[in-house]
Amino acid sequence: MPNKLEIDNKVRENLRSNCSNCFGLCCVALPYAKSADFAFDKDGGTPCRHLQSNYSCSIHENLITTGFKGCVRYECFGAGQRVSQMIYGGNDWRHNKTRAKEMFNVFPIVQQLHEMLWYLSKALEFQATNSIHNDLRISFEETERLIRQTPENILKIDVHEHRMKVRELLLHTSELIRPKTSSKKLGKKFKRSSDYIGAKLRRANLKGALFIAADLR
Template identity: 60%
Template structure:
C-alpha cells in the first residue's frame, strides 16, 4: 500500500498563523499544563507563529498539543480564506478568524475520511458518491468567511457519514473474522480492557472508548476506528495497517513501538521512537 493522502489535508504549520495555539481553549489536565481561554494566544506561541517548546511538548505537560491535528485547516484559513492576512497585523479580523478555524477543521477532517474512502479498492461501488460529496466539501472550504460561518456542519457531516458507514459495512463484511466478543462494538466502553492478541479484524469500534486498553499484538485490520479514543492505549505490536478511518491524532494519543503496523497515510509518532 502507498500513501495517497493529498497534502491539502495535512497540517502545514509553516503556512499557518498558529491558529490552533490561539483559537482553541484548553483546561489544565494531564494533557495541558495550564488553562487557556479560546482566542487567547498560548504563552509559548512566538512572534513568528511557531511554538517555543515544540520539540519538548510532551515533557512540558502538553500531550494534548502533540495529539491535535487540524487536517490542513490552519493553512487553508490563513492562506486561502484570509489571503495571508494574519490576526496580529489585522487584529480586527482576529475573532472572526478564530470562529472560522474550527468550522474549517471539521470540514477538512471530513475531506480526510473521504479521500480514504477513495483509496479503498473494496469500496469501489461507492467511489462515485464519495467523490461527489468530497468535491462538495472542498467547495465549501473555498467559500468566503461569511459563507463558512453559516454552514450547517452537522447536516453536512450526516451526509458524509452516510458514505463512511456504507464503506465500513462493505469492508467489514469481507473480513475473515465475523465474530467478536459481545463487549466489542460501536461506542463500547473499553477503558483499560485486556485485549492483548485479540483478533479484531472487521470489528466496529466507532466511537469506542479504549483509554489505556491493552491492545498489544492485536489485529485491527479492516476494523472501523472512526472516533475511537486511543488515549494511552497500548498498541505495541498491533496491526492497524488496513484499519479504516484512523487518524494521526488517534495514533499520537496512543502508545506503540516499531512493531506496530500503521496505515501508509500515518507516521510513527516521535514519542514511540523515543520509548522503543
C-alpha cells in the same frame, strides 16, 4: 468530476498540516483545560503563552515533557494553512485585529471539514469501495465547495448536518472493507462485559454493543 489522482493531489497539498504556513491558529483559536494533555487552562481566542511572534512554539521540542501531549496529538488536516493563506489571503490576525475573532471562529469549522475530506480521500483508496467511488467523489467536492466560500458563509455552515451525510458514506465504506466473516454485529451476541473475554474483535462491528462497566485493558 475529479479522478482518483486529482483527489490524491489535493490530499497531498491541502490535507496535511503545514505549520510554517499557518498563523498559529490552533495555538490561539482553540480552548483547552488543564489536564494530562495540557499544563494549564487557556480560553479560545487567547494566544498560548508559548506562541512566539513568528507563530512558532517556543517549547516545540519539549511539548511532551512540559505537559502538552495534546499539542503533539492534535492534527488540523491542513485547515491552518487553508484559513491563513487561502481564506484570509495571508493577512494574519495580529495585523488584522478587526477580523481576528472571525478567523478564530472560521478555523474550527474548516478543521472539521478538512477532517471529513481526509476520511473521504482515504475511502477512495480502497478497491473495495469501487461501487461507491462516485458518491465519495461527489461528497468530497461538496465538502470542498463549502470551504471555498467567504468567511461569512463558512460561519453559516451546519457542520453537524453535513457530517451526518458524510458519516453515512463512511459507514458504508467501513462495511465494504470489512471481511465478510467479521462483518456481523456483535452487540446482540455479547450481553455482559465478561462475554468479551477472549473474543476476537479485530475488524468487528461493535455498533450497539453494551460496554457498561467493561474492562477493556
